[in-house]
Amino acid sequence: MASLLAAAHAYAQAGIPVLPLHCPTGRGRCSCGRPDCGRAGKHPRWHPRLIPAGLHDASTDPARIDAWWSTWPTANIGLRTGVACDVCDIDTPEGLRAVQHLLGGDLPTVRTGSGGYHVYLAPTGAGNRARLLPGVDWRGAGGYVVAPPSRHASGERYRWIRRPDGPFPACPPELLRLLSPAPVAAPPSRPPATVHHPMEYAAAALRGEESNVRTAPVGARNTTLYHAARSLGRLVGAGLLDPAEVTDVLTHAARAAGLGRAETARTIRSGLTAACRRATGPAAAAWSA
Secondary structure: OOOHHHHHHHHHHOOOOEEEEOOEEEOOEEOOOOOOOOOOOOOEOOEOOOEOOHHHHOEOOHHHHHHHHHHOOOOEEEEEOOOOOEEEEEOOHHHHHHHHHHHOOOOOEEEOOOOOEEEEEOOOOOEOEEEEEOOEEEEOEOOEEEEOOOEOOOOOEOEEEEOOOOOOOOOOHHHHHHHOOOOOOOOOOOOOOOOOOHHHHHHHHHHHHHHHHHOOOOOOHHHHHHHHHHHHHHHHHOOOOOHHHHHHHHHHHHHHHOOOHHHHHHHHHHHHHHHHHHOOOHHHHHHHO
8 A cells, every 4th residue: 555645745746736634543533632523534734834724735745745744644635626626525325326327437436434435526616515415525626535545533544446547537517517506696785895816815814813813812812712713614604614624723723822622612613603604605504514
């Protein structure tokens, strides 16, 4: 089996931005250290110098990849989707049956550590979609997947069933129609501000709120953390940030500012939930579920 570092370089050479993720440490626990982590081995690492913006730092730069895996040799590999590929994430047998006739055969496919499937396709421009079909999610712009030979919390490895042998195949038209439903027109109450680079804006917002929390004065730390989580939660609801990534970044910042672990977890959850309840996008539905 290829080493994690060698695999990370191979993905980067294929044009797919990679990022080190936390890894399972046994008995379903995660290297992030949070006892209540529900995404063991699946969420991005954070470091004030090496990874200040989480998923938005995903890179194909060999020097950065070397620095990451020399720091965390057992890090799982995350692949940013929406750049060189999208991924159809199939979690259940029902989901597999639902999309088999749409996808056809002979597609680049990974068997996940939990027994599901990741089918790799060319980028569609669509964002993340939770519950695209029963048991089927979509990882597109602003998302990521765990890649082989990463290890699942069960102890099983992610593995290729069929490796790509050229450009990723185009998304079948029937599935593309599910990803791009006809928009429902709703006149805005006022002209919206134009954001030319939403992903860059989201990354900057994440860095800014991380700095606000880290430098908050005593007496205002918890309030600052709540407002940061609520502000970033709007971007989670829009599909521009991953909730696990936001939680990870804000948790490190809050702990550095002196807040306790339990207080930090409650406040972040409260802020994100408050924001996402007001959002209507698929990412909001995924977080609130």
